[in-house]
Amino acid sequence: MIWFISGGARSGKSTYAENKAAELYEEAERKNGAVNLIYAATARASDEEMAERIRRHRAGRPEIWQTIEVPWDLRQVSEAGGKGDVLLVDCLTVWLNNMLFYRKETRTSKLTDIIGGLIQAAKEKEQQLLFVSNDVNEDLPSSDRMIADYTYKLEAVHRFIVSQADRAVQVNAGLPLDWKGEAG
Amino acid sequence: MQLVTGGAFSGKRRIVKELFNEGSQELSWLSSYNDDRLDNWLHVWQPGAGLVFEGWENWLLEDLRCGEASQLDKLRRKYSKLLTDLVREEERHGGKACLIMLEMGKGIVPAEAEDRALRDLHGWLQQDAAKLSREVYYVWHGLSRRLK
Numbered sequence: 439m440i441w442f443i444s445g446g447a448r449s450g451k452s453t454y455a456e457n458k459a460a461e462l463y464e465e466a467e468r469k470n471g472a473v474n475l476i477y478a479a480t481a482r483a484s485d486e487e488m489a490e491r492i493r494r495h496r497a498g499r500p501e502i503w504q505t506i507e508v509p510w511d512l513r514q515v516s517e518a519g520g521k522g523d524v525l526l527v528d529c530l531t532v533w534l535n536n537m538l539f540y541r542k543e544t545r546t547s548k549l550t551d552i553i554g555g556l557i558q559a560a561k562e563k564e565q566q567l568l569f570v571s572n573d574v575n576e577d578l579p580s581s582d583r584m585i586a587d588y589t590y591k592l593e594a595v596h597r598f599i600v601s602q603a604d605r606a607v608q609v610n611a612g613l614p615l616d617w618k619g620e621a622g
Numbered sequence: 623m624q625l626v627t628g629g630a631f632s633g634k635r636r637i638v639k640e641l642f643n644e645g646s647q648e649l650s651w652l653s654s655y656n657d658d659r660l661d662n663w664l665h666v667w668q669p670g671a672g673l674v675f676e677g678w679e680n681w682l683l684e685d686l687r688c689g690e691a692s693q694l695d696k697l698r699r700k701y702s703k704l705l706t707d708l709v710r711e712e713e714r715h716g717g718k719a720c721l722i723m724l725e726m727g728k729g730i731v732p733a734e735a736e737d738r739a740l741r742d743l744h745g746w747l748q749q750d751a752a753k754l755s756r757e758v759y760y761v762w763h764g765l766s767r768r769l770k
Contacts, residue, residue: 444763446728573762575629577729578741579679586630593631597764608762617765 440557441568442603442618444596450612452528455570456499462566463502463524474523477505478515480533482540509536510543512552516559516567523565527556530571530599534592546591550598557602569599573608623709624720625751628761634722637759637766638674647672647717654680663708667715676722682743686736697743702750709754721755723748 441458445451456477463475477499483489496505506518512533515525527533537543537552560567575593580586600606605619624641628634642649650668652658654677658666667673685697712719727745732738752758758770 442763573629573728575631576725576727578726578732578737579630579724590631593629593633593763597631597633600763600765606763606765617762617767 439566439605440560440599440603441566442571442596442599442606443568443609444571444573444607445609446573449609451572451609452570454607454609454612454614455526455528455568459524459526459566459568460500460502462568466522466524466566470522474504474519475502476515476519476523476525477503478508478512478518478525478527479505480507480509480527480529480536482507482509482536509533510541512556513559516556516563516565519563519565521563521565523563524568525560525565526568526570528570530569530595531574531592534588534595538588538591544591546594549591549595553595553599554602557599569603571596571599623705623712623751623755624718625723625748625755625758626720626761626766627723627725627748627758628766629725629728632725632761633764634761635676636764637761638720638722641759642672642718642720649674650717651676653677660704664711667711667717669715670717672718672720674720674722678721678723678747679726679740679744682747683736683740686739686743694739694743698746698750701743701747705751705754721751723751725760 443451443455459475463473466473479492481488481492483492508514512527515527519525537549543549557567575589580589600618603618606617608615608617626634626638648668648671650666650671650673652663652666652673652675660681663673663675689697708719726741732741752770755770757768759766760769
């Protein structure tokens with residue numbers, strides 16, 4: 439099952455996604471026995487402040503979570519888990535930033551191919567895959583070409599994932615609004 | 623009249639094409655992105671076709687730059703009248719009108735006065751359009767939800 443969860447800044451999207459992933463993990467454990475709950479962080483510890491933020495986030499998650507760092511090759515997320523595992527990717531805006539500015543990968547088709555590869559692999563292993571992202575396209579359009587291009591590419595990635603997802607949820611003030619699939 | 627609103631690159635055009643193709647209606651387009659002038663709308667509207675407007679923010683910005691910020695209310699009335707004329711013409715013409723509008727009100731208040739004026743005017747226009755429209759859709763990452 440593929441999930442897409444997005445919302446504005448501080449909308450509660452990550453908390454919602456973490457709770458949902460933990461719920462799916464408990465459900466999978468009850469049904470299938472031991473599975474893993476994997477948190478795939480896209481942020482890189484690029485400096486000491488970032489490293490400290492990452493440490494704080496990691497310490498804040500209950501022990502049932504395993505954390506992996508996947509700044510660009512998202513296909514590794516599925517590879518890190520086994521059959522029926524629950525995988526949470528948080529978040530796509532940071533991943534896109536890494537791809538564009540560190541990996542210099544600017545081809546939209548290549549970006550969606552990487553995501554498509556992860557989705558395909560997760561489906562084959564019957565994993566539950568949840569993507570978290572941020573709605574950044576409802577502001578005044580930017581006259582800065584780089585920002586406009588970033589928004590275009592992020593939206594292309596969002597539309598692609600939503601087209602593949604079983605569930606798409608928009609989080610407003612911590613509350614889920616279902617756009618695709620049933621509430622669950 | 624229909625209103626289709628949503629963020630930048632959210633897939634609004636595709637949703638409009640889907641809405642119209644269900645009725646298998648031909649479409650005339652008036653787009654500021656192709657440098658079409660707004661006051662040309664009656665001329666581009668083919669008999670029996672639907673008429674789609676897109677890029678309102680550019681038309682508004684052009685008007686704002688011709689006048690002064692103190693004329694915001696006047697501009698709002700001008701656009702409101704255009705919408706009323708459009709609804710009237712729609713009844714006579716037989717084809718549906720569809721307004722694509724960009725959601726641009728969910729960021730922080732812009733630092734530039736012109737940006738603030740544009741955001742205000744565009745938000746009011748969107749509200750006026752929603753009042754006059756029979757159907758209103760909101761588009762989010764390629765999916766749509768009917769609001770009215």
